[in-house]
Amino acid sequence: MSRKKVQEKKKFSGKKKFVKAKAVKQKTVKPKKREIREWEKQGLIREGTFIGNQKGFGFVEVEGEEEDIFIPANATGTAMHQDHVQVLLGKEPKKGKRQEGTVIRILERANQEIVGTFQRERDYGFILCDNQKFSKDVYISAKNSKGVRDGDKVVAEIIDYGDASHKPEGRITExxxxxxxxxxxxxxxxxxxxxxxxxxxxxxxxxxxxxxxVQEADRDGRLDLTVLRTVTIDGEDAKDLDDAVSLTKENGIYHLGVHIADVSNYVQGGSALDKEALKRGTSVYLADRVVPMLPERLSNGICSLNQGEDRLTLSCLMDIDESGCIIHHQIAETIIRVDRRMSYNQVRMILEDGDTKTSREYQEFLPMFFLMKELSALLRSKRHNRGSIDFDFPESKIILNGAGRAIDVQPYEHNVATDIIEDFMLMANETVAKEYCKGEYPFVYRTHENPDPERVESLLTLLRHQGIQVQKAGEEISPKEIQEILEKIQGIPNEAMLSRLILRTMKQAKYTTECSGHFGLAAKYYCHFTSPIRRYPDLQIHRIIRDNIRGRLQREGKTEHYREILESVAEQSSICERRAQEAERESERLKKAEYMSYHLGEEFDGIISGVTAYGLYVELHNTVEGLVHISTLSDDYYTFDEENYELSGELTKKIYHLGQKVRVRVTDADALSRTVDFTIVE
Structure with a gap:
């Protein structure tokens, strides 16, 4: 069988059934340089990043332009997801329609290899890419298959990106x-x-x-805080403990200490450890594992603030009055010894449940825990009053068995203990950022820009259609106004859904060398100081802080050195953070789909979390979300009302809308495609 005929076959993930793939006839566009120059003069050429779709079409994101260019399936050429491409614009679109284009040239390939499932057909095979944005299977000849078996997960190098009549071809490498x-x-x-x-x-x-x-030489010049009563409060299974807290109160003044592992003492700038940490940017927390930024010997050992062990720290010591204002602070190199390793659940039981057994076990720490609760509430109230936005979404907790299979999915709610640590860490991050911004030192900040006015207007229109009366005073919306909207929707059935729509209106936070503030926190100064074991920016600014404390910033060309490297550090850290977030979400979607695959045919109560032209998204109490495709709504013909986010039946007048409670049946769940399908149970 010729390769051309072979590539018309398509095997669907996880199924042993073959069907003929519908061939998409590609436009053959091989323009000459003279033609491209002419198109450029006419303003018809754009360059951007190709974003693929599993259905074959795609979009091209052009830097500086609000709207993407739509690329029909027959106009993508050999472009693959994330390739940098050149696009020829089509004719002027009709009002309300998106600009279309044709990929005419690949400027830079983003993918030299792909990961997927190998599916064998006699002596050749295909790789179905795990990333759903790769719509084309990759052909693997017999000589390039390395004897892998049907159903194996593989990594393959792309050796030919194909053409109008051929799919890409690869060579299995792992x-x-x-x-x-x-x-x-x-x-x-x-x-x-x-x-x-x-x-x-x-x-x-x-x-x-x-x-x-801790070496004796490392104690020199450090503030000894080992006599201070200090605790760590983390999840039960946490092993890398990089923050500890202490708190006392005298004469109406809270003395809060936030003590952070001094990783910079052990990871020297420019060392092999440092270069690898920068390359990774962050630890990645997946369903069954953590991919750490630092080797375990450091992250779980000398850098972890383990109970009863002397540890080197950088401490932010803050004196806070009863209105929540910092009246004095000190950032110092210190040494501490943690008295107790506490879990969030233990502290919650003490403070909320009045658990007598746990309270007796930690009797001597009870006054400090209740003082922490008091200060946390004060700081939270102060942040709220200035307009800090608090999106309180339940996170997912996925329980795996010994074989790595998902056996339960639960919402993981915040509680008083998680609030305490969050509030204290935020305060330390702001305090450190303020000192270094005002001192005009080279630094890495955590910034969050104001949302785009156009997106805000679209959001406000939607909210008004949902019956939420909202107003905006100025040209740009303020954090306080967003906060007031969140308060207005509190307690209504579709609160979580509207909150997510509001969140999507926000821009993504990132790392920068400019102290431009944090919109979501309504904070003028903000940085990441509190997690140097798992985030590179924290480690980097610890070095700067130590150099400043020891007077080295002004000597040895340190200031110039940091100004030269920090832009690339901030950019690399932001890229790695986005990569980690995407991988974590992918891991979560996979395990949720896997879990639901064990519950096919079962019924659950849920809430409509999204409405589109092709159906409804329904979220269950356990945070699993699935699609009710419009084709399964067989009792009527439904039309999509884009302004009100509703599907309405023409004959029955039945309406499905955001926040509506529905009962659904699980009809399909595919871990490979990360999808869950429901039908409505009447």
Missing amino acids: NLGSINAPGTDILAIVKSYKIPSEFPIKVINQAMRVPDH
């Missing part, structure tokens, strides 16, 4: 194992997002040379 083997599914996500998972031997060797206890 077999990750059977799709049914424990952990293979998550490993595939790690590989797909190019997350470094193995530390180079040079980095391991350097980590092994780091001492496992």
Whole structure:
């Protein structure tokens, strides 16, 4: 069978059934340089990033332009997701329609390899890409298959990107194992997002040379706080404890200490450990594993604030009055010894449940815990009064069995203990950022820009259609106005859905060298200071702080050095953060779909979380979201009301809208495609 005929076959994920793939006849556009120059003169050429879609079409994002260019399936050429491409614009679109274009040239390939499931057909096969934005299967000839078996997860190098009549061709470089083997599914996500998972031997060797206890020489010049009553409060299964807190109150003044592991003492700038940490940018928390930024010997050992062990820290010591204002602060190199390793659940039981057994066990710490609750409420109230936006979405907690299979999905709610740590860390982050911004030192800040006015107007229109009366005083919306909207929708059935729509209106926070403030927190100064074990920007600014404390910023060209490197540090950290977030979401969607696949045919109560022209999204109490396709609404012909986010039946006049409670039946769940399908139960 010729390769051309072979590539007309398509195997669908997880199924042993073959069907003929519908061939999409590509436009053949191979313009000459003279033609391109002419199109450029006419303003018809754009350059941007191609964003694929599993249905074959795509979009091109052009920097500086609000709206993407739509690329029909027959006009994508050989473009693959994230390729940098050149596009020829089509004719002027009709009002309300998106500008269309044709990919005429690939300027830079984003993908030299792909990750997916191998599906064999006699002596050749295909790889179905895990990333749904890759619409084309990759052909693997017999000589390039390395003997992998049907259903194996693999990594393949792309050796030919195809053309109008041929799919891409690849060569298998790594077999990750059977799709049914424990952990293979998550490993595939790690590989797909190019997350470094193995530390180079040079980095391991350097980590092994780091001492496992505090050296006497490291104590010199540090403030000894080992007599201070100090605790860590983290999740039950946390192993890298990078923040501890202490609190006392005298004469109406709270003395809050936020003590952060001094990782910079052990990870020197420019070292192999440092370069690897920058490359990773952040630790990645997936369903069955953590891919750490630093080797375990450091993250769980000398850098972890383990109970009863002397540890080097950078402390932000704050004196706070009863109105929540900082009247004095000090950022110092310190040494602490944690008295108790507490869990969020233990502190919650003490403060909310009045759990007598836990309270007796930690009797001597009870006054401090109740004082923490008091100060936390004060700080939270002060932030609220200035307009800080608090999106309180339930996170997902996925329970896995020994084989790595999802056996339960639960909402993971915030509580008084998580609030305490959040409030204290926010206060330390703001305090540190303010000192270094006012001092005009080179630094890395956490910034969050104001939302685009056009997106805000669209949101306000939607809210008004939902019966929420909202007003905006100025040209741009303020954090306080967003906060007031959240308060207005509090308690209504579609609160969570509207909150998510509001969140999507916001811009994404990022790392910058400019102190331009944080819109969501309504904070003029903000940075990430509190997690140097798992975030590179925190580690970087710890070095700057220590150099400043020791007077080295003004000597040895340190200031110039930092100004030269910080722009790239901020950019790299932002990129790695987005990569980690996408991988974490992918891991969560996969395990949720896997869990629901064990409940096919079962019924659940849910709330409509999204309404589109093709159906309804329904979210269950356990945070799983699935699609009710419009084709399954067989009792009537439904039309989509875009302004009100509703589907309405023409004959029955039945309406499905955001926030509506519905009962659904699970009809399909596919871990490979990360999808869950429901039908409405009448």
